[in-house]
Amino acid sequence: MPEPIPLITLLTDFGLQDHYVGVMKGVIYQINPQARIVDICHNVRPQDILQAAFLLRVSYGYFPKRTLHVVVVDPEVGTSRRPILVSTESYYFIAPDNGVLSYIYQTGSVGEVREITASHYFLHPVSQTFHGRDVFAPVAAWLSRGVAPSSLGDLITDYKKFTIPVPTLVKEDILLGRILYIDRFGNLVSNITRKNFTEHLNKSPGKRFVIRIGDRNLTRICNSYTEGSEGELIAIFGSSDFLEFSINKGNAAKTLGLQIGAEVLCKVA
Amino acid sequence: MPEPIPLITLLTDFGLQDHYVGVMKGVIYQINPQARIVDICHNVRPQDILQAAFLLRVSYGYFPKRTLHVVVVDPEVGTSRRPILVSTESYYFIAPDNGVLSYIYQTGSVGEVREITASHYFLHPVSQTFHGRDVFAPVAAWLSRGVAPSSLGDLITDYKKFTIPVPTLVKEDILLGRILYIDRFGNLVSNITRKNFTEHLNKSPGKRFVIRIGDRNLTRICNSYTEGSEGELIAIFGSSDFLEFSINKGNAAKTLGLQIGAEVLCKVA
Amino acid sequence: MPEPIPLITLLTDFGLQDHYVGVMKGVIYQINPQARIVDICHNVRPQDILQAAFLLRVSYGYFPKRTLHVVVVDPEVGTSRRPILVSTESYYFIAPDNGVLSYIYQTGSVGEVREITASHYFLHPVSQTFHGRDVFAPVAAWLSRGVAPSSLGDLITDYKKFTIPVPTLVKEDILLGRILYIDRFGNLVSNITRKNFTEHLNKSPGKRFVIRIGDRNLTRICNSYTEGSEGELIAIFGSSDFLEFSINKGNAAKTLGLQIGAEVLCKVA
Numbered sequence: 001m002p003e004p005i006p007l008i009t010l011l012t013d014f015g016l017q018d019h020y021v022g023v024m025k026g027v028i029y030q031i032n033p034q035a036r037i038v039d040i041c042h043n044v045r046p047q048d049i050l051q052a053a054f055l056l057r058v059s060y061g062y063f064p065k066r067t068l069h070v071v072v073v074d075p076e077v078g079t080s081r082r083p084i085l086v087s088t089e090s091y092y093f094i095a096p097d098n099g100v101l102s103y104i105y106q107t108g109s110v111g112e113v114r115e116i117t118a119s120h121y122f123l124h125p126v127s128q129t130f131h132g133r134d135v136f137a138p139v140a141a142w143l144s145r146g147v148a149p150s151s152l153g154d155l156i157t158d159y160k161k162f163t164i165p166v167p168t169l170v171k172e173d174i175l176l177g178r179i180l181y182i183d184r185f186g187n188l189v190s191n192i193t194r195k196n197f198t199e200h201l202n203k204s205p206g207k208r209f210v211i212r213i214g215d216r217n218l219t220r221i222c223n224s225y226t227e228g229s230e231g232e233l234i235a236i237f238g239s240s241d242f243l244e245f246s247i248n249k250g251n252a253a254k255t256l257g258l259q260i261g262a263e264v265l266c267k268v269a
Numbered sequence: 270m271p272e273p274i275p276l277i278t279l280l281t282d283f284g285l286q287d288h289y290v291g292v293m294k295g296v297i298y299q300i301n302p303q304a305r306i307v308d309i310c311h312n313v314r315p316q317d318i319l320q321a322a323f324l325l326r327v328s329y330g331y332f333p334k335r336t337l338h339v340v341v342v343d344p345e346v347g348t349s350r351r352p353i354l355v356s357t358e359s360y361y362f363i364a365p366d367n368g369v370l371s372y373i374y375q376t377g378s379v380g381e382v383r384e385i386t387a388s389h390y391f392l393h394p395v396s397q398t399f400h401g402r403d404v405f406a407p408v409a410a411w412l413s414r415g416v417a418p419s420s421l422g423d424l425i426t427d428y429k430k431f432t433i434p435v436p437t438l439v440k441e442d443i444l445l446g447r448i449l450y451i452d453r454f455g456n457l458v459s460n461i462t463r464k465n466f467t468e469h470l471n472k473s474p475g476k477r478f479v480i481r482i483g484d485r486n487l488t489r490i491c492n493s494y495t496e497g498s499e500g501e502l503i504a505i506f507g508s509s510d511f512l513e514f515s516i517n518k519g520n521a522a523k524t525l526g527l528q529i530g531a532e533v534l535c536k537v538a
Numbered sequence: 539m540p541e542p543i544p545l546i547t548l549l550t551d552f553g554l555q556d557h558y559v560g561v562m563k564g565v566i567y568q569i570n571p572q573a574r575i576v577d578i579c580h581n582v583r584p585q586d587i588l589q590a591a592f593l594l595r596v597s598y599g600y601f602p603k604r605t606l607h608v609v610v611v612d613p614e615v616g617t618s619r620r621p622i623l624v625s626t627e628s629y630y631f632i633a634p635d636n637g638v639l640s641y642i643y644q645t646g647s648v649g650e651v652r653e654i655t656a657s658h659y660f661l662h663p664v665s666q667t668f669h670g671r672d673v674f675a676p677v678a679a680w681l682s683r684g685v686a687p688s689s690l691g692d693l694i695t696d697y698k699k700f701t702i703p704v705p706t707l708v709k710e711d712i713l714l715g716r717i718l719y720i721d722r723f724g725n726l727v728s729n730i731t732r733k734n735f736t737e738h739l740n741k742s743p744g745k746r747f748v749i750r751i752g753d754r755n756l757t758r759i760c761n762s763y764t765e766g767s768e769g770e771l772i773a774i775f776g777s778s779d780f781l782e783f784s785i786n787k788g789n790a791a792k793t794l795g796l797q798i799g800a801e802v803l804c805k806v807a
Contacts (some may be wrong), residue, residue, distance in 0.1 A: 023327075041555070055557045068397045199524065224617050298602050299600070
């Protein structure tokens with residue numbers, strides 16, 4: 001029997017205005033009174049699988065080894081889409097099989113992917129609209145008590161993944177990225193990593209560049225928000241090493257009027 | 270001395286933008302450092318007792334036996350309205366005596382109702398505006414440590430209840446329900462249960478029906494959100510077995526422009 | 539080796555729409571799996587140090603002795619502003635040295651203030667934008683495991699404080715206060731304490747007074763919200779003994795159209 005799971009995290013689009021998250025926790029504690037639960041975030045935009053995948057990507061690695069991450073963003077709840085359990089060397093993940101774990105698959109560290117079919121671990125009757133309560137929470141709780149992954153269902157290989165949008169090269173010398181995420185502060189997080197940028201910059205003899213975002217051009221990367229004067233747009237490598245755009249004491253997304261998907265162009269000079 | 274309480278839940282209208290919920294937890298931990306606390310929801314609309322009663326109704330049963338549910342939606346804080354402790358076979362409830370436990374009384378499982386008068390368990394001086402901190406949290410904490418309910422105050426029978434709005438029969442063949450709750454996704458939750466609906470439907474020889482909500486007519490009940498095409502309004506039995514109205518990948522409440530209290534008419538054909 | 543810390547609280551401007559708070563907790567649990575964490579509030583207005591200071595002021599004292607309060611509102615993250623550890627007789631505080639602990643300094647109970655320089659306790663590489671994760675969370679976790687404050691860095695005396703706005707006397711008989719805080723219910727919390735008011739009132743032979751806020755005049759202080767009729771503006775001493783302005787079943791801030799900083803004038807008659 002495997003060691004019990006130390007921690008369960010929850011990442012959902014349930015919001016905090018209803019009872020959904022509280023009820024999931026109630027179900028977990030009913031099964032495992034010793035469970036420890038941490039909220040990663042419940043304000044994923046309704047049914048936005050890509051946003052949830054991104055939030056998981058920048059969060060999961062900061063938790064103790066053997067943490068079980070439960071992700072419930074599930075537009076197809078009530079259909080035949082499968083609940084799955086994914087094991088990597090360091091973590092477990094439970095989610096609907098809708099691509100929300102695509103970043104995890106991409107890490108190359110995935111060991112097993114199982115379809116969860118052991119319905120005797122579900123809460124019955126299973127509703128058509130709230131598998132967070134009836135499927136994902138109870139399975140997470142049983143797993144956290146030490147139930148073996150192999151007893152939850154068989155291995156599968158045809159799980160869904162979507163292609164993570166990565167920066168592309170345009171006209172040889174322009175790196176084209178996209179805004180992936182906008183946070184509470186209005187910081188615009190692109191999909192251009194420090195590594196992407198550095199490799200691209202190596203194409204410029206003088207290491208000079210212009211970054212175009214919205215209607216602005218930037219020619220340097222700052223080391224802190226305060227390097228910009230108040231109200232100035234700056235580029236900075238954020239806490240997950242993505243190139244971000246921020247305004248010191250302001251809101252870059254609102255000021256520039258940009259949305260997720262907006263283009264970022266890095267041109268070496 | 271009774272067994273300690275395993276879990277305390279909190280359901281309030283305090284929101285999460287202030288310190289109120291955090292302070293209640295501090296008070297609980299000061300008295301019972303081993304307490305385990307779960308948030309059901311803190312975003313009840315300010316002073317909306319009916320909404321809190323509904324959220325409690327669809328949540329309380331998913332928690333471990335002997336959980337203590339603390340409900341603080343309290344428009345009359347600072348007056349002589351009584352704090353009460355209600356015990357059922359499986360749970361404890363602490364709340365102001367303002368009807369917020371009406372659904373619980375309706376279950377028929379209520380054993381004792383006590384007025385909480387043992388003010389030596391309160392935090393002193395008791396403020397006029399924050400009994401969540403000064404009355405409900407400390408009493409919950411002491412109870413969770415094993416203080417006997419009987420030591421908190423005497424039994425009462427004249428506690429407040431309001432009549433839960435139930436569907437009514439109009440013109441013999443029309444069942445008239447109301448929207449009770451609207452969730453984050455814009456799902457419209459009515460007070461028509463699966464049982465209400467099934468019994469009503471038995472009046473139709475062909476089991477055919479029309480459901481009217483807002484300006485729409487529906488003639489079937491779906492088994493999952495995705496049975497509707499994108500943007501289509503559907504009827505479905507939700508996670509608490511109430512008839513709900515949803516739009517696949519949309520927001521039914523916004524699209525139909527409906528509020529709590531809106532009529533739902535089920536006519537057999 | 540000192541006794542372990544029983545509880546860690548978090549007070550930030552990170553909001554709940556992103557992963558920031560969840561990640562801080564993950565980091566804490568990685569270092570101290572036995573940590574107990576309570577959220578005071580994460581919805582401080584972005585970078586509003588004064589608001590965070592106020593929320594800490596009305597919260598910290600309700601937690602168990604030896605609680606470690608972690609405050610992360612940090613407009614200068616990534617610069618040379620110092621992380622500090624403050625010890626009082628009853629509590630610990632970790633925060634950026636930007637004045638957010640000014641109310642704590644004012645209590646006169648501060649024992650030690652240390653600059654946190656022991657970077658081997660940080661999460662490496664330390665990002666330029668998220669010291670909540672890389673500096674404050676791990677240091678809090680190590681401290682909660684029993685690491686001695688003295689091992690975190692040297693004592694300092696030149697920490698930043700700002701002057702807490704206090705009521706002032708205008709024209710001898712008028713006490714001029716300011717709105718410090720507006721809560722979820724629209725209650726307007728002034729910086730006039732019960733003590734300030736009582737002392738001022740002693741100047742009136744008949745103990746009569748007029749309080750002016752916005753375009754309204756009030757001549758009494760109520761003992762509960764419900765002493766006002768529905769929609770009436772009332773003055774009341776709130777849960778932290780500040781003079782507050784509320785509307786029974788209404789929102790005083792919206793009705794009066796007032797913001798933080800608005801004047802409150804108390805004139806004895």
